[in-house]
Amino acid sequence: MFVRIKLLQSYLFHHMPLNYRSMHLLRDNAYINGNWISASSKQTFPVCNPVDNTVIACVPDMNIADTQVAIDTAAKAFESFSKTTAKERSDLLRNWYNLMVKHSEDLACILTKENGKSLTESRAEIKYGNSFLEWFAEEARRIDGEILQSPVPNRELFLLRQPVGVAALITPWNFPHAMITRKAGAALAAGCTCVVKPSEDTPLTALALADLAEQAGFPAGVLNVLTTSVTNSVAVGKELCENPKVRVLSFTGSTAVGKSLYKQCASTMKRLGLELGGNAPYIVFKTADVDLAVNSAMASKFRNTGQTCVSANRFFVEDNIFDEFVEKFVERIKVDIKLGDGSKEGVTHGPLIKKSQLDMVNDLVKDAIQKGAKVHCGGSPLPDLGPLFYAPTLLTEITKDMQIYNKEIFGPVAVINKFCSEEDVLRQANDTPVGLAGYFFSQDISQIFRVARKLEVGMVGVNEGLISCAEAAFGGVKESGLGREGSKYGVEDFLDIKYVCIGNLKR
Template sequence: MLSSFRLLLLRNPSSSYRSLSLLKNQAYVDGKWVPSTSCETFAVHNPVDNAIITQVPDMTIEDTALAITSAKSAFHSFRKTTAKERSDLLRCWYNLMVQHSEELAEILTKENGKSLAESRAEIKYGNSFVEWFSEESRRINGEILQAPLRNRKLMILKQPIGVAALITPWNFPHAMITRKAGAAIAAGCTCIIKPSEDTPLTALALAKLAEDAGFPAGVINVITTSLKNSATVGKLLCESPDVRALSFTGSTPVGKILYEQCASTVKRISLELGGNAPFIIFEKSNVDLAVTGAMACKFRNTGQTCVSANRFYVHNKKFDEFIDKFMERISKDIKMGDGSREGVTHGPLIKSSQVDTVEKLVNDAVKKGAKLHCGGKRLEDLGPLFFAPTILTDVDETMEICGKEIFGPVAVIHRFDDEDEVVRMANSVPVGLAGYFYSEDLSQIFRVAGKLEVGMIGVNEGLISCAEAAFGGVKESGIGREGSSHGVEDFLDIKYLCIGNIQY
């Protein structure tokens, strides 16, 4: 029987799919492309029109156990590689990612829906982590300590922790893998990657490039699962004693479940969870700069990022000016549609449940008295999952949208007068991933930066993440940091070595 992918080519021979040599429809375990042992598959859809791109294996806990065995076996030899060998391997993987950047971007756009411009930016951003960790692998050093006794030598060794399970989301299917896997491999760990059921094709494309780069069998494994099997597969990765580290990016409720499941094996865990980022515009700010930052920070990936500006707080004296200029930029700069088409800047939301949630929140707010400045509705002429860029003001605590992480193209904008008041509002939620504020008052910049309860802050800047910086949050936004020199720490054990009775 012909796969749905081949049928699509026969029906549409001009399709750009013909050039996508990295589009794989099998899982990758122990250096082999394999189906599920159950022979079951699930469809991967293009969110623009819900068309099926291809089918991929629906891996079970039996398949996952095989992947764990593969990664554990590979670790015994891979842990002995030198930092230079791992650096070269990562560099080769990076070079292939750069070489195939356009194809990776096309696959990403097909399964995620974001525009090609945004996909290209993500590929470049995601590639940078592999480049960074190819260099960082050679900077994982131990320590020589000053001994309290003359006949002793004390040292600290840093060693790879073991098999690492990496559970990644759909909103950045390339960058979330490279940011985790680059660090794990640099440390000398082997990996089992479980991508989102919505966007597994990018993960499989990265596995193909890792295979081409010469990664030993079992060092990188990719298991694809439908929503039906996702929870049981995730539970096995958490509870298996052969998996020694788990890194997850996703929602706070799911992160809490995984955290609890990892307790049985006292596993090293890294969690990058939900955010609800405040975006504050103070009286002494450049409104034009703030609007530019708000456009990037709020509407990137159609508002579906964990660091998206979610709660806008604008000083009364800047409020009307900001609203007017923000609306003008939305009207001028945003063109929604099929992300693969020229000139389109923003695509659909990822699934129907997300559109339903956003619509419900907006309708509830408007019904209860919020002012709708623009948007507020589905764009069904574009497709089933499009929602118009929306601005709401006069939102109060009676409305469900107030203080909620929206994960859509909706900006809720509040007024404020007092610095202490707005900091209190910004800190009023249980999460603390990112925060943004605009001010040209140097004293205020340092005051507010010190008070905001978040792990990352953009001051007069709306896009802040890069490979060199530590990415992560505080409170219920997670544990650990990704990227930067700190990114390898979750994949390393520290071993203290005391050599005594040395004769001089």
């Protein structure tokens, strides 16, 4: 095993730019009970670089039996970890945070290799993800109980807030670092133990985080990482949902998968945190600063090549400024975006994550074009760059019969619609079963308060396209999920409230 890792590191050393050769956190085993282990079946699956589909590493393909071992391990570790003091958990999280800051460049290199995003974006994600550990290291010491006023004189009433138990964390490929730290930071702060199931597309970042957690001093069994291929993923997810020793499930991903997990958790009445799909409206009113709206649109739409759940998905621009906005947006796309291998200097955006993603985006665009959409730029794959690159695209003249009209695109495609009134655009913006994030631009203070209240979403960006931070409550309404991550509310999914009544006291 040691030889295999060294050979892999040697290969990466000679295939990355000189200043990005810090790959010593690369692991090719799962992490269970403080040990780096293979699958019980000895099966592995490849993790590929989406830039050119070359294999970066092969990791264990864990099955249901392996998952049960991880859950049992976490349940055993919970017996002692749940009794630690808030100060002890805070110190562990702070140690983990400090190590992540120290190894930020190492983590960014691994993230870029397996996800495809540029190093600039990877560094930003690492900094963002690290901030959750810093935040929850501090929040751990603010998990307080409550003294209640008794209705009778010889009783004392109080509330305890105690860790729920084993937490299963299922995380996506688009933010493989931040989605783990946002969930695990909160769970560990509360005193829960964790079984992490990262996406089959990006398990290497999760394993690097486990390596640093081990160095930070977390006891064996407190944090476990299962790696699974597409073949075993559904069965492993089902086991995490139905195993009674798992008391809370936190998932980030599509609404369809979230609904399936919701049903599977019903048999054991688990606590649930679901951060699901979005279809974010991006509204530009006639009073807006158009240049600011365009600048923010670049970040909100094209971050991670459009593969973010809070990405601007449906643009609505008031008719008075429609042509100006479109012209400036197209110019910025052509000038600012440089596609390519994210590990190379100057590259701003990478490929899509996998072929199914590219095919989905391409089919949506082709359908729109065939039905009369106007293409201002892009509109097709870029096979000369690599198998998964898609040109940054801007479409107008969208009609309701087009598949792209009201669908989450999850790719570098901006769809811009024209509107005439505030009432009309709010009706269109809210005409979707999901409600994660929404954005609008206006200089009218009365309109700002009206629209912010009327948008049916969990998060609103006003004159701002990037809204996520550790201090904010992240989550949606309607079919975009349950619960909130980050902020002081992020620990709530991992805590039970216990009411204690002490009676017959002598006064």
